[in-house]
Amino acid sequence: MDQALAKTASSAPLLSVDGVTLQYKTPDHLVTATYRVSFDIQRHERLVLLGPSGCGKSTILKAMAGFLHPVEGRITLKDRVVEGPGPDRMMVFQEFDQLLPWKTVEQNVAYPMRVNGIGAQDAKERALDALAKVNLSKFADAYPHMLSGGMKQRVAIARAMAMKPDVLLMDEPYAALDALTRRKMQEELLQLWDDIGFTLVFVTHSIEEAVVIGSRIVVLSPHPGQVRAEINCAHLGLNERASPEFAELTGRISHMLFDGQNVAH
Amino acid sequence: MSQTRFPLPLRPEIEFDVTAPKELGDVAKPLSFFEKLAANGAVRRGVILIVVALIWEMYARFLDRPLSFPTFLDTLEALRDGFASGIIPARLSVTLQTLVIGYFIGLTIAAVLTTVAVTSRLGMDLLSTFTAMFNPLPAIALLPLALLWFGLGRPSLVFVIVHSVLWAVALNMHSGFLSVSETLRMAGRTFGLKGLRFVFGILIPAAFPAILAGLKIGWAFAWRTLIAAELVFGVSSGQGGLGWYIFEKRNTLDTASVFAGLLTVMAVGLIIEAVIFRLIEAKTVRRWGMQRG
Incomplete structure (x- = not known):
């Protein structure tokens, strides 16, 4: 370091x-x-x-x-x-409600990329990659309300990182x-x-x-x-x-x- | 620790032997058939309906005045005839068409008004003043004015429905938008969302529980208003709706058909409220965990 x-x-x-x-x-x-x-x-x-x-x-x-x-x-x-x-x-907030409840975990991570003009396939791959990095691959299709607080924060971190800010x-x-x-x-x-x-x-x-x-x-x-x-x-x-x-x-x-x-x- | 101000009592430690679950008998005993039946809400409500129909039938026979109070079976027969002859479906489709047109025009105006209201302060003042003014005004009270402006026919009905839908939906949408959390808003903005994309990407889905409540209230207002308006002056270019059917049958003293028409009004209201809106809820807010089911 x-x-x-x-x-x-x-x-x-x-x-x-x-x-x-x-x-x-x-x-x-x-x-x-x-x-x-x-x-x-x-x-x-x-x-x-x-x-x-x-x-x-x-x-x-x-x-x-x-x-x-x-x-x-x-x-x-x-x-x-x-x-x-x-x-x-990209910002990660303290509050657990920073994820969009109407999107699955994977869609949540992919959404900022989609908004910024990254293609669907590309965004999906990067989203899954980021979720794997925070050990949440299994929950890609879950909705945020099914996750614990710690998991929600990990999704938020994955979402921010996938954007490569x-x-x-x-x-x-x-x-x-x-x-x-x-x-x-x-x-x-x-x-x-x-x-x-x-x-x-x-x-x-x-x-x-x-x-x-x-x-x-x-x-x-x-x-x-x-x-x-x-x-x-x-x-x-x-x-x-x-x-x-x-x-x-x-x-x-x-x-x-x-x-x-x-x-x- | 042994010298605290609060002396703790000295108590012996105990261990017990636990009875094995098998010896306690059936721990998870299945419910009896009737117990399961009674737990089903649909069955309970069905029983109530049957009882009401029975009482109706008996009272009508006892009264024996078919012109003012037909029996349940006569009503069913009139209903069947109405559907078989195609009159009720035709009337119903006229009503539903008018309703759908008015409902969607109302929704569109509500959406535009609310969007303007969340993006500017003037829009917000406009919306809150308008809703405060017009929401307490029963839509049916505007009917005479509508007749004056648009004449006898569908445009007048649509005008009244738009009025009944617009304010309820706009009010709910707006309060829904206001209740979207600051965190979600900031999250949306860090994604680079602005203006209309922000409204559609964040505000509308986040406020969807409130919007859906508005849609339900708007629907209920529109349906009741429309039937009432049709009753008052139903015919539009020779084609009446369900309200007109009821009015018409009353004029010919075909009371059983009047009841049949009323039953249809109830059934349609029920189907849309209990089936269509329930379905939308299950697919959206309850799936997203924004509303408990």
Whole structure:
């Protein structure tokens, strides 16, 4: 993993967030979610946005997807400013209802490709291929309501990957899963990355998940979100969870997030 | 742990021997024939129908006034004659044609209105104002006006049906669109769907349970409105519908045929509601797990 990182470190960033301030309106307030946030993502990186609830990490991700426009700064993908949502930045959501209930699993995965002009046969092959990668080939003809939460998330990941986007955006995709399923899904995601090497932006509020999933972590301060640190952790994965290094890093991040307050994890 | 503030009682551990299922007798005893029969809804309803028919027959014979209350058997005979002579099917087909024309025009306008309503704020204001104004207005109340505008005949009927279908369907469609989850909308937009493709690709199927409910309500309104309208002034260019058949038979005091006509109205309503819409539901919303069956 270190090698993959070193190879791309010198090239131009794939996606860059440059001084982005994001605001949204509630009935009473104009809320500033993030303040002048900047960071880059290189190809093949697994970048994790980590921060406490309400630090605007999901808001940044939505802006990267094109659902929100920065009031200041800009987001560029391959040197082109992001204007709106599009299939070059497929997104996996936290909610289980992101699959289309009226389509079978296979049709769900194939649909975004069909929308973007890929032929039926081609789309079907790629869909089945993607489903095989997340071990759901058996359920290709099932409807989403027959699947468990974890399986639905795997379909959503397959759907996003089959599209071969420039960057895969994941918004706390495992937050609504039980702990055991979540561990399994993390393992699978890392395995997939080993196979394909997609570029990933992953939002989470779990320090442990961030260290396991990420090759690089952007730590955001509490509301309004600002970049507190960027940390390399490609050398720490699921197998290193018990290592002193892992504990040292999670301790360090926890210290950054909570500024030395004594917070029980 | 032994020194908590709440002393736990010391209790012995126990293990039991479990009786083998075989020795308990029949664990899954099959239901008797009558128990299975009673569990079948169709059978229960069939029994009710037979009882009603029996009571009807007995009361009519006891009353013995065929001009105002024919017996069940007379009614069946009139029904058979009506079908054999081809009058009821002909009348029914006139009614159904009018209905289908009005229903689909109503649906089309509803779809256009709702699409405009979800894509612009002005459209939304228009739709909510119109539905609030016209939904409480019984379609049949527009009949005099329709007659004035379109004259005696099918166009007037179609106008009234369109009115009865349009608002119910538009209201349901619109609330269905509004209830489509934000996640599904965002998912659709990341696929690159916009405008009409977004409406047809995401909004309509996602709102289908509500749309189907609207279609059912619209159908029920249209059917009742149409029969009533035909009763009031049924003939259109010499060709009346089912409502006209009932009216006509009343004028000739052929009461058994009046009953036969009413039974046909009920039967058609039932078939479309219980068979056609059920079928659509089974193929769509229940298959997709969007509605329990």
